[in-house]
Amino acid sequence: MGKNKELQKNKSRLHLLDTIRGLAIIGMVYIHVTYDLPEYFGIYPAYADSLWYEIFGQLVRITFIFLSGYCAMLGKKTLKRGLIVSGAGLLVTLVSVIAKVNPPIYFGVLTLIGACMLLSVPLKKVITKKNAAVFMITGILLFILTLHLYNGYFGFVGHPFFYWPSWFYQGNNPVLLYPLAFLGFPGGMFSSSDYFPLIPWFFLFLSGMSFYALFGETLKKKDLMKIKAEPLAFLGRYSLWVYLLHQPLIMGILMAIAAVRR
Helix, strand or coil, rough: HHHHHHHHHHHHHHHHHHHHHHHHHHHHHHHHHHHHHHHHHHCCCCCHHHHHHHHHHHHHHHHHHHHHHHHHHHCHHHHHHHHHHHHHHHHHHHHHCCCCCCCCCCCHHHHHHHHHHHHHHHHHCCCCCHHHHHHHHHHHHHHHHCCCCCHHHHEEEEEEEEEEEEEHHCCHHHHHHHHHHHHHHCCCCCCCCCCCHHHHHHHHHHHHHHHHHHHHHHHHHHHHHHCCCCHHHHHHCCHHHHHHHHHHHHHHHHHHHHHHHH
16 A cells, blocks of 8 residues: 555656756755865865856756745645754754854755745745736846845846945844844854855745746646656755765765875
8 A cells, every 4th residue: 555655656746856956956066065175175176266157056056946946835744844944954054063164054055945945834825826927027036136135235246226234234243143144134254154045045935936836737747747867856856865964975075085195
């Protein structure tokens, strides 16, 4: 009985989503390897300052978070999953502090996605096919306009429309420092090895939810969604575990190689 249920679940699964998520996970691993190379080998890859690498990094982040919003509309246990992912994000922060990662990971991608999932619980009842286009366009516009909020301004691709008041960035106030950094206003004293604030990324998550409301039910019926490319789909299915484990593994491997080279 359990086997038949598992087979039925596997047949109804939208494998293309897992495959795309798997690709995004590989991209994130690549980015983290690039980030760790200077720490353990003193190597700063020349491509890390290139335009193509910046575009690549943004595409990976955008794909992962937009897809997370899309998938949030599919799940029935969004509150439970949001709490689990938020807990995983907190675990990453605690481990980074204990392991003395410099700087520790505050408000990384798991913390962001967990928070977005929790915020999506009431929104799932609000976003419908009739209003989804408005939500999606608004979400995309706000994402673009607040993409440089951490630099202090609201604008489009390096062209500020206006600068936020300096009190939003309370760099010397420990009470406001972390709540404001979580929202997207990091003060001068704030630093993190992996930083995904609620603004602008929640707007992209919202766009993913809206895209599903517009096209999700139609896409579910397409054979395209059944495309399964292993091992990418495997990585996508277990993306939470892969994300939790890949950074310690990368650090361990690089530390071992660095020790051998000495």
